[in-house]
Amino acid sequence: MIKLENESLLVELTEQGAELTRIYHKKTGLDYLWDAEKAFWGRHAPILFPTVGRLVDDTYYVDGEAFHLTQHGFARDKTFTAVELVGNQAILELEADDKSKLIYPFSFRLRVTYTLLEDQVQVEYQVENTDKERIYFSIGAHPAFNVPLTEGTKFEDYYLDFGQKEKLDTLLLEGPYRSGKLKPLADEKTETLALDYSLFENDALIFEGLNGNEIAIRSKKHPHFVKVSFPHFPFVGIWTPGDGAPFLCIEPWFGIADSIGESVELRDKAGIEHLDPEAIFTSEYSIQLG
Template sequence: MKTILENELCQVSINHFGAEISSFILKQEKLEYIWQGDSTFWGRHAPVLFPFVGRLKDDTYSYQGQSYPMSQHGFARDKEFTLESYDKESAVFLLASNEETNQVYPFDFELRLNYRLIGQELTVGYDVRTDSEEMYFSIGGHPAFNVPLTKETSFEDYYIHFAPSKSRFLLPLKGAYVDLKEKTLAQTNTSIQLNRHLFEKDAMILETIGENSFSILCDKTEHSVSLSYNDFPYVGIWTKYPDEAPFICIEPWLGIADTTEASGNIEDKLGINRITPGEVFRQSYTIKIN
């Protein structure tokens, strides 16, 4: 089942399964910006990552002396959400804990995804709440954008522009895990031209502070897409390698994969968030298309 948000400029489709954006169209040009999920490369569009971002060591974590299994990026992307409220330009989707989720994640929670379309901008909001006990979690986005956007351009014609224009720390992966010993500065004080070899070691993971915007641009077309946010500590930039996959993901993260030195204890996990009973965690990012 899908819910449609629409105004005179744009149309957005959101799947109830995973509460995942599956389409973002600029109506006058009939131009689709969201990757359409060809399983030849990658079968998803823009999954929500919850209650973990990235991979855990041995796909396992521990809490209060007990171990729990958890696959990469958590389970929310593979759950049916309930449409809680809707109008023509906004919708709220709910996923609540249940007996099944408690088997792998021993916290009672309510996760809401809030979507609001204004002009050519779509804001994606996260609300996380618990009423039982303190809760540890990560959450993040994984939207994939069509690159190239137009038929007359190629993947290598595009570049990523970073705002503000400054260097950011790069957190390299060793296998599936973050290798903090190899942390280095990335030259994000200038634009980076896209090429396949950027992703030989999987995602480019950057530390981010404050307001950030990442734009996918091309000098051969006026069409572009940008993703912006405030106070997400990490962003992942990814496409499937070595396949010539025609998309780029820009992934705002409130959490990160385990480090190579991780203990496996959820309380000690790098980038983990904690809320107390009755507290609501809120954060959002915005996608703008041109």
């Protein structure tokens, strides 16, 4: 277990999946990150790489050769190496090996940096192409936050705050795949969305191209909040597994699930990123607690 600490926050993470496992705010006295109770969902904040979402038949192709990956890829189940640890920062790294190349035939280096800055956890992803050829990938975050956050409140006492008015059209899923249809969640642009489990009857809400690229979980019954800011991420998912689950995920993504149909070449997959040899892809998001 790796611990990071500053005047405001105590954060714990593990080398297994480079996953955050606890975010505690010393001033509010609250734990914000989901505790991974397996009765609901046994993860805290997995990293999604080299795919986001589900592949048709768990299959994709590279130059006509079939490869197989389960939902959200393999990084969340790999052991990372801690390459730098200081009081308020941890850098963890994962490199391709013979085993990973059986399911993802590219050489890469994935580096994840966690930095505490006042009441924020800043997360940076770096993907380096160490192959001789162009590589293709997606990457995303999947942090789960306690909702309700305080005693005496319930899930329906909370709402999402987008920071500005947004057109909230969710990409609809049919099973685990995109159906190609959109569903408006409000008649006009809105800054907030009240939480209710019925929103998630068809799995996650998925938004593409938000203007503000930030989402906060708030309640009118207390001043505490979680805000996730994700500049430049093209997609974001909002998810809880069902009625009674006491948490909500805010998931910034560079990538998305396959659409209904046939398995495709990885280079043709919706939302895919590409890197030429020696190039480095960088993205970051932050979690602010209050």
